[in-house]
Amino acid sequence: MGRIVGIDLGTSTSEIACIVDGTPKLLPNSQGKLVTPSVVHIGEDGGVLVGEAAAEYLFTRPDCTFMEVKRLTGGGEVLKAHGKEYRPEEIQALLLGYLVRCAEESLKEKIERAVITVPAYFTDLQRRATAKAGELAGLAVERILNEPTAAALDYGLANLKECKNVLVYDLGGGTLDVTVLELFEGVIDVKASCGNNHLGGKDFDEIIMGRLAEPSDSADPSADERALMRLKKAAEDCKIALSTREEYQVSLPFLLTGAEGKPLSVEKTVRREDFEDWVAEKVNSTREPMMSALADAALTPGDLQVVLLVGGSTRIPCVKKLVEETLGTVPRSLVDPDLTVARGAAIQAGLIEGSINNEDLVLTDVCPYTLGTAPLQHGIFGRRVFFDPIIPRNTTIPAEKSKIYHPAVDYQTEVTIDVYQGESSDPANNERLGELNLSGIPPAKVGKESVEVSFSYDMNGILQVKASVLSTGRQVSAEISTTGIKAKAPLDLSRWEEAEGARKFRPLIRKAEKLMAAGGDPGGDVELLVRRVKEALLLKNTKEAGDLRDQLLGMLEALEQLLQLQDDRTLGIDRP
Ligand SMILES: Nc1ncnc2c1ncn2[C@@H]1O[C@H](COP(=O)(O)OP(=O)(O)OP(=O)(O)O)[C@@H](O)[C@H]1O
Numbered sequence: 001m002g003r004i005v006g007i008d009l010g011t012s013t014s015e016i017a018c019i020v021d022g023t024p025k026l027l028p029n030s031q032g033k034l035v036t037p038s039v040v041h042i043g044e045d046g047g048v049l050v051g052e053a054a055a056e057y058l059f060t061r062p063d064c065t066f067m068e069v070k071r072l073t074g075g076g077e078v079l080k081a082h083g084k085e086y087r088p089e090e091i092q093a094l095l096l097g098y099l100v101r102c103a104e105e106s107l108k109e110k111i112e113r114a115v116i117t118v119p120a121y122f123t124d125l126q127r128r129a130t131a132k133a134g135e136l137a138g139l140a141v142e143r144i145l146n147e148p149t150a151a152a153l154d155y156g157l158a159n160l161k162e163c164k165n166v167l168v169y170d171l172g173g174g175t176l177d178v179t180v181l182e183l184f185e186g187v188i189d190v191k192a193s194c195g196n197n198h199l200g201g202k203d204f205d206e207i208i209m210g211r212l213a214e215p216s217d218s219a220d221p222s223a224d225e226r227a228l229m230r231l232k233k234a235a236e237d238c239k240i241a242l243s244t245r246e247e248y249q250v251s252l253p254f255l256l257t258g259a260e261g262k263p264l265s266v267e268k269t270v271r272r273e274d275f276e277d278w279v280a281e282k283v284n285s286t287r288e289p290m291m292s293a294l295a296d297a298a299l300t301p302g303d304l305q306v307v308l309l310v311g312g313s314t315r316i317p318c319v320k321k322l323v324e325e326t327l328g329t330v331p332r333s334l335v336d337p338d339l340t341v342a343r344g345a346a347i348q349a350g351l352i353e354g355s356i357n358n359e360d361l362v363l364t365d366v367c368p369y370t371l372g373t374a375p376l377q378h379g380i381f382g383r384r385v386f387f388d389p390i391i392p393r394n395t396t397i398p399a400e401k402s403k404i405y406h407p408a409v410d411y412q413t414e415v416t417i418d419v420y421q422g423e424s425s426d427p428a429n430n431e432r433l434g435e436l437n438l439s440g441i442p443p444a445k446v447g448k449e450s451v452e453v454s455f456s457y458d459m460n461g462i463l464q465v466k467a468s469v470l471s472t473g474r475q476v477s478a479e480i481s482t483t484g485i486k487a488k489a490p491l492d493l494s495r496w497e498e499a500e501g502a503r504k505f506r507p508l509i510r511k512a513e514k515l516m517a518a519g520g521d522p523g524g525d526v527e528l529l530v531r532r533v534k535e536a537l538l539l540k541n542t543k544e545a546g547d548l549r550d551q552l553l554g555m556l557e558a559l560e561q562l563l564q565l566q567d568d569r570t571l572g573i574d575r576p
C-alpha cells in the first residue's frame with residue numbers, strides 16, 4: 001500500500017503534505033509554492049487550470065472560474081461553465097487532483113490515498129461530499145479529519161512532553177472552528193468543538209465591498225461579474241494591508257459604466273479603524289463559540305495554557321485582540337497559521353500508514369453537534385414534534401448510542417425516523433439529515449411494540465442509523481447521505497411461502513388466519529406471531545421460526561378453547 005498524503009482543502013487556499021523522516025513536510029505545487037489558491041478554471045475546450053493559473057481568469061472569465069467552492073459543499077447548488085453543470089464536489093475533485101499530481105511530481109511516486117481535513121463544524125452531509133470529492137479525484141479517503149484537531153496534532157507532535165489545556169481558534173476564509181483539547185504527553189484528547197460554517201475572511205471582504213461601492217441609481221456593481229471580481233480583489237487586498245498598516249488607498253479606475261456610458265471609478269482611503277468598525281459585529285460573534293467550547297469542556301479561560309491561532313484571518317489585529325480579551329492573556333503558540341492544518345493532516349496520515357509511531361501520539365476526537373430524531377410527543381397541548389438527542393454534542397468518537405421508541409398510534413405498522421443535527425429542541429431549527437423507514441411492525445396497541453433506533457458515528461464524523469423492531473428483530477439501516485437514504489429493501493411478507501422450510505408452517509398459519517378471520521384475535525397477538533414467523537422464515541432464521549412455531553401452537557390451542565367457550569356461552573351453558 002502506498003504513501004498517504006494529508007490535504008487541507010481550504011475555502012481560499014489549499015495545501016498538501018506528507019511525512020518524510022518522521023516529520024510533516026509541505027509539498028510544492030507546480031509553481032513551486034506551498035500554498036495553492038482554491039481556484040479552478042474550466043476552459044472552452046474542457047481544459048482545467050487550478051491555483052494561481054486559474055486565479056488569473058477570475059477577472060477575465062468569472063463565468064467559468066470558480067473560487068470559494070468549499071462554502072457550497074454538500075449543498076444543492078450547481079455551478080455552470082460553458083453550458084455544462086458541475087456539482088461543487090466535482091470542482092473540489094479537480095482541485096484535489098491538481099494537488100495530488102503536484103505531490104506525485106515532487107515525490108516521484110504515485111499517490112492513491114489521502115487524509116482530507118474539514119472544519120470541525122462541518123455537517124455530516126458536508127463531510128460526505130468532501131469524501132466524495134476525494135473519490136472523484138481517484139483517491140481512497142482514509143480519514144476525514146477535523147481542521148483544528150489537525151492543528152493540535154501538529155502542535156502535539158512538536159511538544160510531546162507537554163501537559164496542557166489548549167484552545168484552537170481557527171478562522172480561515174470561510175469557516176470558524178473553536179476546539180478545546182487536553183494534551184497529555186502525546187495524548188491529544190479533544191474535549192469540545194464549536195463554530196460557524198459561514199464565517200470567515202470572505203465575509204470581511206464582502207463587508208468592505210459593500211462599503212466601497214454602494215449601488216447607486218446609475219450603476220449596480222452586483223450586476224457586473226467582472227466588476228464584482230475586481231471589487232472583491234481590491235477589498236481583500238485592503239483587508240490584508242490593514243493587518244499591518246493603519247490605512248489603505250483603494251483605487252479602482254473605470255470599475256463600471258454608469259448612465260450615458262459614463263465611467264465610474266472607486267477612489268477611497270480606508271483606515272484600520274473604519275474596517276474594525278465595519279466587521280466588529282462579525283468578529284465579536286466569535287466570542288460565543290469560544291465560551292461555549294470551554295463550557296462544554298468544563299473549563300474556564302483561566303484553565304488554558306496555550307492558544308493556537310490558525311487560519312489566515314487570525315492575522316487581523318482586532319481578531320487577535322478579541323481572542324485575547326475573551327481568554328485573557330494566554331500565551332499564543334507560534335504554529336504557522338497557513339500550513340499547520342496540512343501538517344496535521346500529514347501526521348494523521350503518518351499514524352495510519354505507520355510512519356509515525358502511534359504509541360507516541362494518540363488522538364481522540366469528538367462529534368461537534370448533537371444528533372437525534374424528531375419523534376412525536378403527547379402533551380397537554382396535544383401532539384408535537386420535538387428534537388430528541390441520541391448522540392449529544394462533544395461525545396468522544398467513535399460513538400454508538402441507541403434509544404427505544406413506541407409507535408404513536410394503535411396498530412401502527414410503519415414508522416419514519418427523521419434524523420436531525422443541531423442544538424434546538426425544535427427540529428425545524430436544526431438541520432435535517434435524512435430519514436429511515438421501518439415497516440413490518442406487528443400491529444398492536446400503543447406502548448406494546450418498541451422500536452430501537454441506534455446511531456453510530458465513526459472517526460470520520462459520518463453517521464449510520466439503524467432501526468429495529470424489538471419484538472421481531474426486524475431491522476433496517478441506512479447511511480445518511482447527500483443523495484438521500486440508501487435503505488435496504490423491506491421484506492415482502494406476502495412471499496413467505498417461497499421461503500425455505502415454509503411448507504412445514506403452512507397448516508399452522510392457515511389455521512391461525514382462519515381463526516383471525518373469525519374474530520378470534522381481539523388483542524392482535526396471533527397476527528403479531530404470524531408476522532414474526534413469516535419474517536423469521538424470510539430472513540432464514542430457522543431457530544427463531546421454530547421457537548415461534550411452538551408459541552403459535554400453544555396460542556392457537558388456547559384460542560380454540562376460548563372460541564369454544566364463547567360458542568357455549570351463546571348456547572347458555574355455564575362451565576367453570
Ligand atoms: N494578513 C492577513 N490579514 C487579514 N486576512 C488575511 C491575511 N492573510 C490571509 N488572510 C485571509 O485569510 C483567509 C484565508 O485563510 P486560510 O487560507 O487559512 O483559509 P482557508 O483554509 O482557505 O479557509 P477555511 O479554513 O475557512 O476553509 C482569506 O480570507 C484571506 O483574505
Ligand SMILES: [Mg+2]
Pocket residue numbers: 008010011147172173311341
Ligand atoms: Mg483552513
